[in-house]
Amino acid sequence: MPDLLDDHPGEACGVFGAYAPGLAAAYLTFDGLFALQHRGQESAGMAVSDGRQLWIDKDMGLVSHVFNDYKLATLQGHLAIGHTRYSTTGSSTWRNAQPVYRDTGNGGFALGHNGNLTNTATLAEEAGMLPGVVASDSDLVAELLARAMASAGLEGVLEGRPLHPATPNLPTLPGIAPPPRPRPRVPGAATPGSPAGPSCSPTSGASPGAPAEARPGAGGPGTGPEAVDRDLECALLEVLPCLEGAFSLVLCDVNHLIGVRDPNGFRPLCLGRLEEGGWVLASETPALDVVGAHFVRELDPGEMVVIDAGGCRSLRPFPPGRVEPRLCLFEFVYFARPDSRLYGREVQGTRTRMGELLAEQAPLPVDTHAPARPAMVMGVPDSGVPAAEGFARRSGIPYGQGLVKNRYIGRTFIAPDQHKRDLGVRRKLNPLRDAIAGKRLVVVDDSIVRGTTSKQIVRLLREAGAAEVHLRIISPPYRWPCFYGMDTGSRGELLAANLSVGEIRDFLGVDSLAYLTLDNLVAAVDAPGAGFCTACLTGDYPVEVPVALHKGVLEAPAAPAPRPAPVAGG
Numbered sequence: 004m005p006d007l008l009d010d011h012p013g014e015a016c017g018v019f020g021a022y023a024p025g026l027a028a029a030y031l032t033f034d035g036l037f038a039l040q041h042r043g044q045e046s047a048g049m050a051v052s053d054g055r056q057l058w059i060d061k062d063m064g065l066v067s068h069v070f071n072d073y074k075l076a077t078l079q080g081h082l083a084i085g086h087t088r089y090s091t092t093g094s095s096t097w098r099n100a101q102p103v104y105r106d107t108g109n110g111g112f113a114l115g116h117n118g119n120l121t122n123t124a125t126l127a128e129e130a131g132m133l134p135g136v137v138a139s140d141s142d143l144v145a146e147l148l149a150r151a152m153a154s155a156g157l158e159g160v161l162e163g164r165p166l167h168p169a170t171p172n173l174p175t176l177p178g179i180a181p182p183p184r185p186r187p188r189v190p191g192a193a194t195p196g197s198p199a200g201p202s203c204s205p206t207s208g209a210s211p212g213a214p215a216e217a218r219p220g221a222g223g224p225g226t227g228p229e230a231v232d233r234d235l236e237c238a239l240l241e242v243l244p245c246l247e248g249a250f251s252l253v254l255c256d257v258n259h260l261i262g263v264r265d266p267n268g269f270r271p272l273c274l275g276r277l278e279e280g281g282w283v284l285a286s287e288t289p290a291l292d293v294v295g296a297h298f299v300r301e302l303d304p305g306e307m308v309v310i311d312a313g314g315c316r317s318l319r320p321f322p323p324g325r326v327e328p329r330l331c332l333f334e335f336v337y338f339a340r341p342d343s344r345l346y347g348r349e350v351q352g353t354r355t356r357m358g359e360l361l362a363e364q365a366p367l368p369v370d371t372h373a374p375a376r377p378a379m380v381m382g383v384p385d386s387g388v389p390a391a392e393g394f395a396r397r398s399g400i401p402y403g404q405g406l407v408k409n410r411y412i413g414r415t416f417i418a419p420d421q422h423k424r425d426l427g428v429r430r431k432l433n434p435l436r437d438a439i440a441g442k443r444l445v446v447v448d449d450s451i452v453r454g455t456t457s458k459q460i461v462r463l464l465r466e467a468g469a470a471e472v473h474l475r476i477i478s479p480p481y482r483w484p485c486f487y488g489m490d491t492g493s494r495g496e497l498l499a500a501n502l503s504v505g506e507i508r509d510f511l512g513v514d515s516l517a518y519l520t521l522d523n524l525v526a527a528v529d530a531p532g533a534g535f536c537t538a539c540l541t542g543d544y545p546v547e548v549p550v551a552l553h554k555g556v557l558e559a560p561a562a563p564a565p566r567p568a569p570v571a572g573g
């Protein structure tokens with residue numbers, strides 16, 4: 004259910020992984036997840052391996068609520084993945100908390116997913132999964148992997164579905180060791196990544212499709228490196244080409260840490276190196292910083308890295324024709340931390356440039372009042388602030404703080420009536436009356452989704468004595484739902500899908516309203532040649548989305564789809 008008091012697209016998820024010989028990976032993962040908390044607050048979890056067993060711990064709530072010193076001390080091992088969740092497919096329940104775990108009879112594996120598959124229902128149907136076998140798109144991927152590991156290949160799992168041929172490994176990029184030839188498990192089986200060869204044929208004894216509880220010690224004693232080998236890697240090479248949509252994945256079994264980025268690279272995923280010699284994967288670069296890892300590079304769209312005792316190898320599991328970089332443009336506008344680096348750019352700087360370009364594009368109208376009143380540029384905390392600084396610098400209008408945000412308030416509850424919703428906004432944001440009174444305000448915000456919070460902020464500012472309120476938005480109107488991992492609600496809930504800019508201005512009660520153009524937004528990011536997803540702004544969906552895609556697609560397959568159909572490419 005959307006938080007009506009937070010008028011932003013819901014966050015995606017945060018993923019983290021550490022391969023850190025000699026270090027306590029659980030503590031690194033805790034710090035990494037803590038740095039990624041903004042990407043998901045519904046649940047948190049981690050899987051930790053000591054090379055013999057895989058231990059899973061996850062629960063509903065914030066990272067600091069789920070884990071404490073006592074728990075972390077029991078999660079011993081040098082290898083871990085972690086996840087913070089905001090639900091986009093599958094409801095917000097313990098079962099859907101991640102990492103997802105599957106017991107494959109040799110220690111099992113765990114998976115954390117950021118993004119949203121667009122062919123979830125099709126894959127589940129083709130694999131013959133009955134309702135309830137899997138509850139989310141991430142659960143589905145884990146199930147397909149488990150079945151691939153337990154069978155001779157995915158052909159038996161997705162019967163009749165043509166598999167995309169895997170592609171050869173590409174040259175290794177800086178910071179990554181050359182890829183050795185993977186060792187086939189069965190004589191005569193294909194080398195993973197070879198074009199159109201037969202499937203890898205792992206020899207796990209697990210029952211196909213057997214559901215597994217995520218629990219400590221699921222691997223059981225007696226499992227070791229020789230038992231696990233590359234089953235998970237081979238299964239990924241089989242399953243990944245069948246997945247469509249957005250997926251940045253971290254996975255681990257008892258010996259390997261694996262990171263995957265979908266062929267469009269909708270969601271970020273980066274690689275870091277620990278000074279002690281280990282490796283780290285994270286959704287955003289600040290999670291590398293907090294664990295003392297040096298940024299190596301972002302994973303390429305369509306890249307898979309496998310990290311184990313032999314080093315770090317880069318594989319390309321997708322056909323080259325599917326690889327088309329389309330990083331979510333809203334990562335720059337709102338989702339990512341300001342200290343994150345995406346496409347080699349620090350996000351804070353891109354937001355400042357968005358404000359500068361907005362000042363050129365839509366300046367404050369000349370004051371016709373006599374005597375002229377003072378003006379001030381202010382940002383809506385937090386992501387509107389650097390853009391407001393940029394607007395002020397370019398326009399010459401003084402910057403000031405007009406709203407104080409309560410930094411200790413968590414997710415607000417849905418208030419049952421308008422009065423209580425107003426109070427909810429006041430709990431989060433309080434105006435600085437002396438700074439605001441009598442001034443013509445330029446208020447800079449990142450986006451307007453439903454318009455609920457913007458309307459109440461305008462009312463707060465007017466009650467605090469603002470002479471005029473001129474709203475400036477650092478993104479174009481948000482008109483189309485996101486199907487790639489952000490929770491925006493249906494098209495009917497999106498203000499700009501239903502009202503013109505003039506009508507939105509009147510609805511919000513502002514004196515003027517302007518949105519940054521798409522050209523200026525892309526120019527502000529200043530990454531020449533880089534590809535972006537702009538679907539929620541343009542309706543141009545890079546990956547086709549099915550008409551009936553909705554959050555509960557696997558939980559209530561017979562229910563009518565609550566979202567009207569956005570047309571692929573339209």
Ligand code: SF4
Pocket residue numbers: 012269331332333334484485486487488489536537538539540
């Ligand atoms: S539709 Fe919008 S929010 Fe979703 S991935 Fe594309 S740019 Fe990002």
